[in-house]
Amino acid sequence: MTWTELVMSAAPTQGDQPAVSDVRTGDVLSYAAFARRVTRAAAGLRALGLRYGERVLVDVPQGAHLPVAVHAVAWAGGTAVLSASGASRFMIAHEGHDPAEAKVDQVFSFLPAPGARPFGELLSSGAVEFGPLAGPALTLDGERLLDNTELTTDLRRLATRLVIAKDDVLISAVSEPFRGLRVIDLAMMSGAHVVVAHEPSLLGCRVLAQERRATVVVAPYDLARRLLGNPVLRVVDERAVVSSLGL
Secondary structure (H helix, E strand, O other): OOHHHHHHOOHHHHOOOEEEEEOOOOOEEEHHHHHHHHHHHHHHHHHOOOOOOOEEEEEOOOOOHHHHHHHHHHHHOOEEEOOOOEEEEEEEEOOOOOOOOEEEEEEEEOOOOOOOEEHHHHHHOOOOOOOOOOOEEEEOOOOOEEEHHHHHHHHHHHHHHHOOOOOOEEEEOOOOHHHHHHHHHHHHHHOOEEEEOOOOOHHHHHHHHHHHOOOEEEEOHHHHHHHOOOOOOEEEEHHHHOHHHOO
C-alpha cells in the first residue's frame, strides 16, 4: 500500500463524512471528495505529461486544499516540493505565484489569479486508479527526498504511537505545512476528522475545542503545555508527528 493509498484507505467507509475542516476558509473536505479530487487531479497531471519522479512546486497553506495538492502529485507519480520558489514545469498554488521566485511553465491555482489556470481544470481527465508502488513522493528543501515507502512505514508507526480513532476530532494548531500534512495524514488513515485552526492561540484553541467537541489537539510545545489540564482533550506536541523522520 502506497503513502497516498494509506491516507485514502478510509474513504470507502467514511464517504461523505468530514475529513478536514478549514477554519480560515470555512471549507469542509469529505473523505469521498478527497479521494475523487486526488485521483482526478493526478490524471490531469499525467495527461499534461508529468514524468515519474518529476518535481511539482506546491505552495498551499495548511487547510483543506493542502492534502489534495500534495497527494495528487504523489498519486500521479511526481514529487511534491513544498515551496513557493524554484524551477519546475508545474506548480500548484493557493492563489497564483510570484514569477520572480517560481520559474514554472504552468500554474494551477485554487483561487483565481493572473497567469494561473484553475485547479479544477486538472479534474477533467478521468482518474488514476493505481498510484506508484515506490519512488520519491515529497521533498521539503529540494535536497532530501522522502519516498513512498518511507512515508508509508513512518505513518504506520506514528499511528501505533499516537492511536487516533475514527471518532476522534483533532485540532491541528501546528506551525508549518508539512507538520499540518502529517496530522491530516494520520487522522485520515484512521477515519478521524481534522479541524485546521487559523492563527491558533491559547484562547482560540480552547474555544475551538469546545465548539467542535475535539478530543485531540496537536500544537507547538509552548502552546501544547498551556493546553494541558483538560481531562477530555489529549494534547500532542507537534514535534511528535515528524521526529521519527528526523525533521
